[in-house]
Amino acid sequence: xxxxxxxxxxxxxxxxxxxxxxxxxLFSRRGFNIESLAVGPTERADRSVITIRVDCTRHSVEQVVxxxxxxIDVIDVLEVAPDSAIERELLLIKVKADAEHRLEIMRMAxxxxxxxxxxxxxxxxxxxxxxxxxxxxxxxxxxxxxxxEAVRTGRVAMTRASIANEAxxxxxxxxx
Amino acid sequence: MSDSALDKARKRTGKMTGAEAxxxxxxxxxxxxxxxxxxxxILPLYDAFMRCDHSxxxxxxxxxxxxxxxxxxxxxxxxxxxxxxxxxxxxxxxLVTPIADAFLDSTPLVAITGQVPTHLIGxxxxxxxxxxxxxxxxxxxxxxxxxxxDIPRAIHEAFHIASTGRPGxxxxxxxxxxxxxxxEFAYPEQVELPGYSAEFPDVPASIAAAATLIxxxxxxxxxxxxxxxxxxxxxxxxxFAETLQAPVTTTLLAKGAFxxxxxxxxxxxxxxxxxxxxxxxxxxxLLITIGARFDDRVTGKxxxxxxxxxxxxxxxxxAEISKNRRADVTLLGDLKRTLPALREAxxxxxxxxxxxxxxxxxxxxxxxxxxxxxRYMKGEKLKPQYIVEQFDRALKGKxxxxxxxxxxxxxxxxxxxxIDGPRRWLTSGGLxxxxxxxxxxxxxxxxxxxxxxxxxxxxxxxxxxxxxxxTAICYDVPVIHAVMNNGWLGMVRQWQELxxxxxxxxxxxxxxxxxxxxxxxxxGCLGLRAETEAEVDAVIEQAIAERRPTVIxxxxxxxxxxxxxxxAGAASHEMIDQVWDNDxxxxxx
Numbered sequence: 001x002x003x004x005x006x007x008x009x010x011x012x013x014x015x016x017x018x019x020x021x022x023x024x025x026l027f028s029r030r031g032f033n034i035e036s037l038a039v040g041p042t043e044r045a046d047r048s049v050i051t052i053r054v055d056c057t058r059h060s061v062e063q064v065v066x067x068x069x070x071x072i073d074v075i076d077v078l079e080v081a082p083d084s085a086i087e088r089e090l091l092l093i094k095v096k097a098d099a100e101h102r103l104e105i106m107r108m109a110x111x112x113x114x115x116x117x118x119x120x121x122x123x124x125x126x127x128x129x130x131x132x133x134x135x136x137x138x139x140x141x142x143x144x145x146x147x148x149e150a151v152r153t154g155r156v157a158m159t160r161a162s163i164a165n166e167a168x169x170x171x172x173x174x175x176x
Numbered sequence: 177m178s179d180s181a182l183d184k185a186r187k188r189t190g191k192m193t194g195a196e197a198x199x200x201x202x203x204x205x206x207x208x209x210x211x212x213x214x215x216x217x218i219l220p221l222y223d224a225f226m227r228c229d230h231s232x233x234x235x236x237x238x239x240x241x242x243x244x245x246x247x248x249x250x251x252x253x254x255x256x257x258x259x260x261x262x263x264x265x266x267x268x269x270x271l272v273t274p275i276a277d278a279f280l281d282s283t284p285l286v287a288i289t290g291q292v293p294t295h296l297i298g299x300x301x302x303x304x305x306x307x308x309x310x311x312x313x314x315x316x317x318x319x320x321x322x323x324x325x326d327i328p329r330a331i332h333e334a335f336h337i338a339s340t341g342r343p344g345x346x347x348x349x350x351x352x353x354x355x356x357x358x359x360e361f362a363y364p365e366q367v368e369l370p371g372y373s374a375e376f377p378d379v380p381a382s383i384a385a386a387a388t389l390i391x392x393x394x395x396x397x398x399x400x401x402x403x404x405x406x407x408x409x410x411x412x413x414x415x416f417a418e419t420l421q422a423p424v425t426t427t428l429l430a431k432g433a434f435x436x437x438x439x440x441x442x443x444x445x446x447x448x449x450x451x452x453x454x455x456x457x458x459x460x461x462l463l464i465t466i467g468a469r470f471d472d473r474v475t476g477k478x479x480x481x482x483x484x485x486x487x488x489x490x491x492x493x494x495a496e497i498s499k500n501r502r503a504d505v506t507l508l509g510d511l512k513r514t515l516p517a518l519r520e521a522x523x524x525x526x527x528x529x530x531x532x533x534x535x536x537x538x539x540x541x542x543x544x545x546x547x548x549x550x551r552y553m554k555g556e557k558l559k560p561q562y563i564v565e566q567f568d569r570a571l572k573g574k575x576x577x578x579x580x581x582x583x584x585x586x587x588x589x590x591x592x593x594x595i596d597g598p599r600r601w602l603t604s605g606g607l608x609x610x611x612x613x614x615x616x617x618x619x620x621x622x623x624x625x626x627x628x629x630x631x632x633x634x635x636x637x638x639x640x641x642x643x644x645x646x647t648a649i650c651y652d653v654p655v656i657h658a659v660m661n662n663g664w665l666g667m668v669r670q671w672q673e674l675x676x677x678x679x680x681x682x683x684x685x686x687x688x689x690x691x692x693x694x695x696x697x698x699x700g701c702l703g704l705r706a707e708t709e710a711e712v713d714a715v716i717e718q719a720i721a722e723r724r725p726t727v728i729x730x731x732x733x734x735x736x737x738x739x740x741x742x743x744a745g746a747a748s749h750e751m752i753d754q755v756w757d758n759d760x761x762x763x764x765x
Contacts, residue, residue: 014371017320022312029313059498066495072317072337075371 006035007061008080008087008157011050011068012169015041019073023050026071032056032064036089036132038154047075051156078169080157089132090153092117093139096146097124105145112138123148177206177231189362194324195224195355198288201331202232204363207259209233209250209622211243215263216303218290220355235622235651238643240267242615244274245641248283249619252602253577253627255408257284257339258619264290265303268349269310273609275345276314280606281429282406284343286334291320293353308349316344324357329364336367341374342493343406374492376509378517386488386505387521391530393462393486395537396422399445402429402605403467403491405598409511410434413466416519420464421531423541425453427468428590429605435596440538442545446474447742448587451751452544454742457482458749466490467511470500471606480747490514550591553754557733560585560660563712564592567630567658570716575627576600577620581613581637583667585660587738589632611640617655618648628656628720635661635692636685645699648725656719657727662734663687670737674752687731696727705729 013019020039027034035053042049054061061079068077080087091114097105105124106116114128128138132155139150159169177185185203192200198221202210210232214222225234237243240262247258258278262271268289278285292301308318317337319330327350334346390396398420404413410433417424417440424434425445434441445453457463463485468474475481478500489496489503490511497506507514552561578593580586580603595601602620604612617631638659648655660666665683672680696703702722704715712730719726740751 017322018308018312021309025312063495063499066497070493070495072369072372 004055004057007054007056008082008085008155009052009054009065009068010078010080010157010169011052012042012075012078013048013050014073014075015046015048016073019048020050022071022073023068026067027052027054027064030064030067032060036154038156040156049156051154053155076169080159084163085157085159087131087155087157088129089135089155091128091130091135091138091150092125093128093142093150094123094125094148095142096122096148098122101145105142108141114138177203177208181231182206186363189360191358192361193220193224193355194327194350194357194359195220196228197324197327197359197361198331198350198355199224199228199230199232200361201328201363202259203230205257205331205335207232207257209235210259210261211235211237211246211619212261213237213240213243213263213267215267215290217264217292217352218261218267220352221261221290235647237615237647239641240270241273241611242641242644242647244271244285244287245277245612245615246619246622247285248274248278249579249602249616250623251284253599253620254623255599256623257286257335259286259288261288262290263303264292264307265305268307269305272311272314275311275347277604277607277609277612278345279314279316281604282343282402283345284338285345286338287345287347289347289349290355291349291351294322294351295353297351308347311347314345315347318347318349320349321351321354324354324359327354328361332364333367333369337369337372378509378513379507382505382507383517383521386507386518387525389462389486389488389505390420390464390522391525394534395460396420396462396464396534397456397460398422398424398464398466399457399468400424400426400430400433400466401468402427402433404430404433404511407467407492407511408598409515410598412512412515414438416515419519419522419527421534421538422464423456423538425449425457427471427474428603430468431590431601432595432598436594437596439542442541444590446748447476448591448738448740450545450550451548451740452541454748454751455544456541458747460485462486462488464488466515467492469496474748475500476742476746476748552736555733558707558709558712558731559736560588560730560732561592562709563658563660563730563732564589564632566712566716568593570720571628571630575624577602577624577627577629579603579613579617579620579629579631581633582608582610583634583637583665584670584738585632585634585666588660610637613637614641614657615644617657618644618653621653621655622651631655631657633657633659634666635659635663635687636665642695645696645701645725645727649700652724654723654725659692659727659729660732661687661692661729662732662736664734666734667738673737675743687734692727692729700725702726703729705731707731
């Protein structure tokens with residue numbers, strides 16, 4: 001119970017000013033570190049989803065879920081289990097690519113379903129949407145060529161379509 | 177307000193300004209009194225207070241912190257939502273301490289603040305402060321109103337959120353131009369808060385599991401927190417405890433939720449709690465926790481707290497369950513439902529047999545109470561505990577409300593007052609706000625005009641909010657402020673003496689500065705002084721008889737300490753006590 005682990009939380013919120021500060025402020029106030037955070041609109045204009053990745057113990061994640069649920073603007077909180085969800089992240093990466101290595105890098109990008117979205121005289125800009133672990137692997141493979149710049153969006157997650165659930169977002173049991 | 181007047185207020189419609197809409201919304205929430213100070217960004221509201229015909233009394237205070245604590249004192253004495261009002265910037269930031277206090281002690285409070293006009297927000301305008309941002313971690317919720325049409329809805333939702341579930345503070349920040357704008361007023365009938373619910377389903381399996389734990393227990397104890405008072409569940413608690421025949425310990429916030437004089441009471445647990453409460457908790461095999469939250473001042477060293485006990489946890493806030501101590505059985509929701517439900521389930525078990533089997537436990541605990549009462553040694557100098565006892569005696573049988581500041585005097589009052597009903601003991605527990613006493617007592621008195629209200633204060637605390645004596649005089653609020661003047665920041669001094677080799681760093685306040693009698697008289701209050709026991713009896717009698725704003729300067733022994741004491745970080749049964757057994761106290765049996 002006391003060993004830390006990674007947890008992905010999908011937080012459905014009312015699309016109101018200040019809601020992101022309320023959610024992120026809660027993490028710092030209660031001493032939880034956010035590893036990644038992605039926020040965006042949903043199928044409804046008045047709702048957003050904030051996807052948060054934290055590294056903490058099971059007890060802490062239970063606490064953070066309950067504290068999030070107390071926020072008035074939070075409609076529900078779902079802990080996304082990795083094996084029942086699809087998780088994706090977007091990576092933009094600019095890598096040194098001289099004439100000698102250019103093709104090699106492009107072939108490698110293909111393996112990872114990455115696309116070349118821009119090219120300069122000495123660099124290539126790649127885009128890749130993948131599971132975050134795969135993005136890390138791609139970055140590692142590209143690192144010998146010298147990464148000029150890299151930026152990631154933070155992961156988003158959704159329970160699999162193949163898991164037939166009556167509710168799109170099964171309610172977490174926080175009632176003990 | 178009568179039901180028909182309230183109904184009329186809720187059905188009111190018509191064109192009006194945002195400022196008037198605030199007043200009409202407060203009327204629709206049955207607000208009859210509020211506290212505040214006007215200023216630039218809240219001027220339209222104060223103008224409307226004078227221009228409109230309405231039923232709300234506004235109390236002008238001398239510092240916004242006073243307004244917040246008065247609203248808290250009122251809320252805790254009456255059970256209604258307290259309302260305080262301030263202007264933008266410094267007015268709003270002066271409310272931060274009462275808001276934090278209300279958050280930690282779960283007090284229903286609505287704070288209304290003026291904000292700079294919408295077109296100036298974000299420009300560092302004169303008296304601009306991002307108050308919704310500042311209070312974010314210390315409110316249950318907050319609103320920055322952005323359209324005049326949203327004012328009634330924001331106030332309606334603020335009252336709903338502040339007063340339901342686990343009560344707490346809600347701030348509504350309203351820009352000046354919206355207070356001036358006109359619109360067609362209508363009060364919303366319902367709230368639309370999809371992310372908020374204070375309702376919990378009944379869980380029969382949890383009731384059954386809790387009843388089983390009780391049936392199996394040999395040494396149960398009921399550990400009661402302020403939640404019982406917020407739930408108005410004292411009567412249910414008494415029935416529950418009498419059915420179980422289990423000892424009951426009430427935290428600082430819960431004093432009065434269960435009668436101190438009841439044979440099952442073991443009074444306050446924790447750092448300055450009773451030996452018998454701490455021993456009973458330590459020895460118990462079942463901790464029935466009701467609206468309490470395992471605060472560190474109660475538990476001491478957490479993993480040594482009630483080490484052999486299973487835990488049943490009643491609460492209305494799911495986030496308190498297993499936060500500090502893992503619960504074996506959880507009962508979420510309104511105590512008015514869950515307590516009777518569990519009591520009925522216990523009656524269905526072989527309860528009489530269980531009570532017979534645990535008779536030794538109850539006898540032991542009751543013997544500990546008889547043999548180890550709170551006590552103090554008389555000396556040459558006046559002892560504060562004597563003053564508390566004499567006040568207790570003088571107001572016995574009368575409706576008295578006891579309010580305190582924070583520190584030694586607070587603990588002496590908690591130990592030596594015997595309080596038998598809820599909402600008659602108001603103290604700042606979670607935040608430990610020095611300066612709470614004077615304004616909270618004034619607000620409580622305004623909510624309960626017929627009660628005798630006594631504020632036990634320290635000389636340090638008193639000076640933090642004593643400007644509100646002016647408010648007491650202007651509105652004729654006859655609180656007795658009993659200042660336990662030892663000339664020091666006494667509790668800090670006690671820690672310095674015990675844990676910092678008597679290095680009394682910056683704690684000497686020089687007890688003659690100011691002259692509290694003259695200070696009282698300068699405001700128009702009755703000022704009295706007592707230095708001996710004989711004088712104590714005389715001034716108490718006079719103060720009660722005169723029934724007007726009064727300050728009594730009690731010159732007490734500056735060397736007196738609060739005992740027993742669980743040192744920080746120690747297990748809760750490891751108490752130190754005065755010279756008569758000046759050592760670690762062994763476990764009770």
